[in-house]
Each structure stands twice: as C-alpha cells, then as structure tokens.
Amino acid sequence: MDRTLIIGTRGSDLALWQANHVKDRLATIGVQAELKVIKTQGDNIQHLRLDKLEGKGFFTKELEEELLAEKIDIAVHSHKDLPTANPPGLRIAAVSEREDPSELLIILKDCVDLKKRLSVKHNAIVGTSSNRRKAQLLAFRPDLEIEDLRGNVNTRLQKLRDEKYDAIMLAKAGVERLKLDLSEFHVEIIPPTEIIPAPAQGVLAIQIRESDHTLYEVLQKLHQKDVAETIGVERKVLNLFEGGCHMPLGCYCRKTTTGYEVWTAKAKDGESFPTRLYLKAESAAGLAEEIVEKFDPDRKLPSSVFITRELADTSFLKRSLEQHHIKVEGRSLIKIFSIINTLDPYILKYVRWVFFSSKNGIENFFKLKPRLSKHVQYAVVGRGSEEALRSHGIIPAFTGEAEGIEMEKVGDAFAQVAAGSTVLFPRAKGSLQTIQSRLTADTKVIDLPVYETRIDEQVEGSGADVLIFTSPTNVEAYFKDNLVEPGQKVISIGNSTGKKLEEIGVQYTLPFSPDELGLAEAVFALNYSKGKPTKNDSSGTVTPLL
Structure with a gap:
C-alpha cells in the first residue's frame, strides 16, 4: 500500500499501546502508519458510572465519526467496548490475537485474607464500575462492598495505592500489555471460567470504512479468523x-479439539445473583441462539433438586437454584471416618507437592497436624477443594479447574509442573488413582489413604426432579434401595462418580467443573420436561450439555 495510514486512538496508555501494536503489526507487512489521538465522551466524563452515560459507544463514537469523515483511516478499539452493530458505512476489517481474558483482583497487602475466597478480607471495599463484575463478585462474596472506579489503568492503580479501595478489579490483558509491576500488591488471577469476562475481552478490533476495499484486503493478513x-x-x-x-x-x-465450549453469566443488574450456563457443541452455528433460548424466562426448569451433601444457606449452588424458585434438598448418604492418627515425619521430609482430590482429604489430612517444609506446594482438583484448602490459609499452586472434569487432563497438566519431585496424595481408601497414573516416571508418589467412607444402612429415596451425586459411595448408598423415577434427571459431579452410575445403568450428565459452579451450570443447562424422556435418554450413557 502506497499511502501512510492514519490510526485513530484514545490517549490513554493502554489505548496508545493498542494503536502502536497495530502500527507495528502493519509494519511487518510493509504498511506505514502514524497515530492521531482523539478524545471520547468516556474520557471527558469521569464523574459518572459507565452505565449512567447516555447512549452507547461512548469510548468509540468520536473515533468512528473521524473515520466516517475520512480524517483517519483506521480506528483501533478494545473490542469489548464496541456496540454490537457498526455504524452505517463502517466495518471491522480484522481482529487481533486474544490476550488472556482472565480478571485480576488486585489487593492491598494489609487487606489480604488467604482463608477467604479471592483472598480479600471480610467486608472489603472493591473498586469496579462494571455491573458484570459486580454481580459475579457478590455471588461469590456477598459481604464485599462494591464501589465505582473510573479512570485509566494507572489512575485506578493509584487510587488503590491511596487506599480509596481495599482492592480493585482489572482485566489481565490490559495489565499484561502495559507490563505493569504489581509486586506491591497481592494479585489474584481469576480464570474466565470462574468470573466470566465481557464478550471479546482481550481482543483488539481494527475498524475501517466499508468503502475502503483495498485496505480491507491488506488487513486480512493480520486478521485472526479463529x-x-x-x-x-x-x-x-x-x-x-x-x-x-x-x-x-x-x-x-x-x-x-472437538468443538466449542461457552460459559455465560447474566444478571438483571449489578445487585442481582447471576445465572450461569455452560454449553458445548461441535459447531459454532446456532450456538448463540441456543444460549439465549436457555435464558428464556418461560423455559421449563426443574422445581426441585436433591444433592448427596449438606448445603449451607451461603452455598453458591443453593442460592443459584433458589433464585429460580427451585427447592433444594441436601443430604449426605455416607459417613466419613479417619483411618490414621499420626504421620511419620520421615515420610514428609522429602515431600515437595501435596495433591488433594477432595475436601474430605484436606480436612482429614490437616487433622493430623502435618509438619511440612515451607517450600511444599499444594495442588487441588477444583475450586471446591481450593476453597477448603484456603480455610487453612493456603492458596494452591495448582488448581485443575481449567482442565474441567476430565481427570486424565488434570493429571497430564499436573505431571508437567510436578515432574521429578515427590508428591504426597492424601486420599480416600479405595479411591481411583487417575492423577497418580499420569505422572512422569521420575516423579515419586507417596500414597496416603487418610479416610474411608461407609454407607448408611437405610437410605430414603427422593422424588426431586434432579438428583445430584457427589461421590461413588453416595451412588452405592442411594441405589441400594432406590431407583431413578420416570422423568428424573441425574447429574454426576465427576468421572469416578459417573463410572459408578454407569455400572448400575443410570444415565447422567457431567458438569464442566466438579464444584458448585459447575453443578449450578449443569442444572440450568438441562433440557427438562418431567415424565417425557428426551431423545438422548438411554441407560448408562452421558447426556451431553447441549
């Protein structure tokens, strides 16, 4: 291309980084460009909450006007800031690679409480102007006080330094792009499967005039189709x-490798409990429509759910279901017994990792008052076990929730970080040892059964619309005297529980993650119609979350 392009951008450090990134990418394909800084409504009005500003696109409108007036050739936007429809005459010609769409909770060090979820103290003041973040934060931690936070990234961090907040939440992508040093704070990285990001978070959009066909063709060299x-x-x-x-x-x-996975969280407003959904599909075609259909207020939902564990009133699962007027019955069908009273100090001497696959393993291990090296690192399967470990003031160095419910994948990921070390596995007597089987040959395993489970002699069945089983032993206890009633749906918390259901010929659904978030998503995803079997209903198979 012969002409030097003019790139329009906002003037914040992050916006300038984004524009310069596009400028540098253009240079790699032999196209020269220069920047033009343009102020937007969102930059000029700092005293109002973002959702109180009039109209849409208040971080983008002025750039688009300059583009239409042919004063610039390209507008670079953070894609999540763009309205879903382009103004007439404009188009998105290319999108960038996606930076990690995780969120960061950045906490003043004297406001850290490792025993709490997200590591921030009780009743902490957290800064964010995003209703999406607010609703999801309060769902995890209803004690938090959420206050508005405006300004560019550095301005927000300075407000935290000035102790106007105990913690603030920022997109990881922006912090990574600016290469900011956050060592003065405690930083929690929250994956996008836990606090679900804004649509297109972490992606840049390159916007041009619809009539500029030559530039469109040039930009296809930068466009990331996936x-x-x-x-x-x-x-x-x-x-x-x-x-x-x-x-x-x-x-x-x-x-x-097999298709697409989508997580969605939607709330009425920042004060409301969000509804979560996880779906997977082989094709992206029609997937968005299917997601929106699941949120139809007239869709049939189960009226009652039974789960084989006691639930506190503060339980995420309980609160998630009760907002849809779904009655929840929690009742454990098993008893837990410790099977060792002391630990041999010699066993612990060379341990470098302790891996927990359940909350019961954590509780029974710490009852033994283990004396481990300060260099020991801890690993857990999912968020439920992470929360239990936090109650002992420990943050795991490895959490397998990113791998979902497939224990083989969790094991493969852990094998990479623990290779060549000694790993202690406190576990239930007779439990599957999938993680251990995936470790590298140079990794030493110390196997330590610390508890066993025993089933209740007589278990009363449940007439709930949905049955959730949380362990193989609970499956054994329930189906010793009971059957699945017509129209009942069954959810298994994980693969080992699912295998026990398969043994007795019971159809079940698996959540993405073996915790209360995953279970809440799975219940909401069910195609429920009591008494009318679906086409997927066949004994001993897994119903996909479609």
Whole structure:
C-alpha cells in the first residue's frame, strides 16, 4: 500500500499501546502508519458510572465519526467496548490475537485474607464500575462492598495505592500489555471460567470504512479468523440479548479439539445473583441462539433438586437454584471416618507437592497436624477443594479447574509442573488413582489413604426432579434401595462418580467443573420436561450439555 495510514486512538496508555501494536503489526507487512489521538465522551466524563452515560459507544463514537469523515483511516478499539452493530458505512476489517481474558483482583497487602475466597478480607471495599463484575463478585462474596472506579489503568492503580479501595478489579490483558509491576500488591488471577469476562475481552478490533476495499484486503493478513469465530459467538449472544457493553453479561467461548465450549453469566443488574450456563457443541452455528433460548424466562426448569451433601444457606449452588424458585434438598448418604492418627515425619521430609482430590482429604489430612517444609506446594482438583484448602490459609499452586472434569487432563497438566519431585496424595481408601497414573516416571508418589467412607444402612429415596451425586459411595448408598423415577434427571459431579452410575445403568450428565459452579451450570443447562424422556435418554450413557 502506497499511502501512510492514519490510526485513530484514545490517549490513554493502554489505548496508545493498542494503536502502536497495530502500527507495528502493519509494519511487518510493509504498511506505514502514524497515530492521531482523539478524545471520547468516556474520557471527558469521569464523574459518572459507565452505565449512567447516555447512549452507547461512548469510548468509540468520536473515533468512528473521524473515520466516517475520512480524517483517519483506521480506528483501533478494545473490542469489548464496541456496540454490537457498526455504524452505517463502517466495518471491522480484522481482529487481533486474544490476550488472556482472565480478571485480576488486585489487593492491598494489609487487606489480604488467604482463608477467604479471592483472598480479600471480610467486608472489603472493591473498586469496579462494571455491573458484570459486580454481580459475579457478590455471588461469590456477598459481604464485599462494591464501589465505582473510573479512570485509566494507572489512575485506578493509584487510587488503590491511596487506599480509596481495599482492592480493585482489572482485566489481565490490559495489565499484561502495559507490563505493569504489581509486586506491591497481592494479585489474584481469576480464570474466565470462574468470573466470566465481557464478550471479546482481550481482543483488539481494527475498524475501517466499508468503502475502503483495498485496505480491507491488506488487513486480512493480520486478521485472526479463529479468534473472530469464538468472539463472534460471544458478541452475538450480547446482540440477541439486546444489551450494550455494560449489560451485566459475561460470555466466554473457546475452541477445543472437538468443538466449542461457552460459559455465560447474566444478571438483571449489578445487585442481582447471576445465572450461569455452560454449553458445548461441535459447531459454532446456532450456538448463540441456543444460549439465549436457555435464558428464556418461560423455559421449563426443574422445581426441585436433591444433592448427596449438606448445603449451607451461603452455598453458591443453593442460592443459584433458589433464585429460580427451585427447592433444594441436601443430604449426605455416607459417613466419613479417619483411618490414621499420626504421620511419620520421615515420610514428609522429602515431600515437595501435596495433591488433594477432595475436601474430605484436606480436612482429614490437616487433622493430623502435618509438619511440612515451607517450600511444599499444594495442588487441588477444583475450586471446591481450593476453597477448603484456603480455610487453612493456603492458596494452591495448582488448581485443575481449567482442565474441567476430565481427570486424565488434570493429571497430564499436573505431571508437567510436578515432574521429578515427590508428591504426597492424601486420599480416600479405595479411591481411583487417575492423577497418580499420569505422572512422569521420575516423579515419586507417596500414597496416603487418610479416610474411608461407609454407607448408611437405610437410605430414603427422593422424588426431586434432579438428583445430584457427589461421590461413588453416595451412588452405592442411594441405589441400594432406590431407583431413578420416570422423568428424573441425574447429574454426576465427576468421572469416578459417573463410572459408578454407569455400572448400575443410570444415565447422567457431567458438569464442566466438579464444584458448585459447575453443578449450578449443569442444572440450568438441562433440557427438562418431567415424565417425557428426551431423545438422548438411554441407560448408562452421558447426556451431553447441549
């Protein structure tokens, strides 16, 4: 291309980084460009909450006007800030690679409490102007006080330093791009499967005039088609909900070897408990429509759920179901017994990792008052075990929730970080040892059964619409005297529990993650119609979350 392009950008450090990134990428394909800084409504008005500003696109409108007036050739946007429809005459010509869409909770060090979820103290003041973040934060930690936070990234961090907040939440992508040093704070990285990000978070959009066909063809050399496909699902969900970029909606889609996985969280407002959904599909076609259909207020949901564990009133699962007027019955069908009283100090001397696959393993291990080296690191399977470990003031160095419910994948990921070390496995007597089987040959395993489970002699069945089983022993206890009633749906918390259900010929659904978030998502995803078997109903198979 002969002409030097003019790139329009906002003037914040992050916006300038983004524009310069595009400028540098253009240079790699032989195209020269220069920047033009343009102020937007969102930059000029700092005293109002983002959702109180009039209209949509208040971080983008002025750039688009300059583009239409041919004063610039390209506008670079953070894709999540864009309205779902382009103004007439404009188009998105290319999207960038996707930075990690995780969130960061950045905490003043004297406000840290490792025993709490997210590591921030009770009743902490957390800064964010995003209703999406607010709703999801309060769902995990209803004690938090959420206050508005405006300004660019550095301004927000300075407000934290000035102790106007105990913690603030920022997108990891922006912090990574600016290479900011956060060593003065405690930083919690929250994966996109836990706090679900804004549609297209972490992606840059390159916007041009629709009539500039030559530039469009040039920009195809920078366009990331796979990214466009996944964020296309996210953005279409937002569009179908007729929501702006500040609707309390999180949507995250990722491509896998077998298709697509999508997490969605939607709340009425920042004060409301969000409904979560996880779906997977072989194709992206029609996926956004299917997600939106699941949120139809007239859709049939189960009226009652039975789960084989006691639930506190503060339980995420209980609160998630009760907001939809679903009655929840929690009742454990087993008893837990410790089987050792002391630990041999010699066994612990060379341990470098302790791996927990259950909350019961954690509780029974720490009852033994183990004396471990301060260099020992801890690993858990999922968020439920992480929360139990935090109650002892420990944050795990490895959490397997990113791998979902497939224990083989969790084992493969852990094998990479623990290779060549000594790993202690406190576990239930007779439990499967899938993680151990995936470790490298140079990894030493110390096997330590610390508890066993015994079933109740007589177990009363449940007439609930959905039965959730949380361990193989609970399955054994329930089906000793009971059957699945017509129309009842069954959910297994994990693979080992699922295998026990398969042995007795019971159909079940697996959540993505073996914790209360995953179970809440699985219940909401069910195609429920009591007494009418679906086409997928066949004994001993797994019903996919479609």
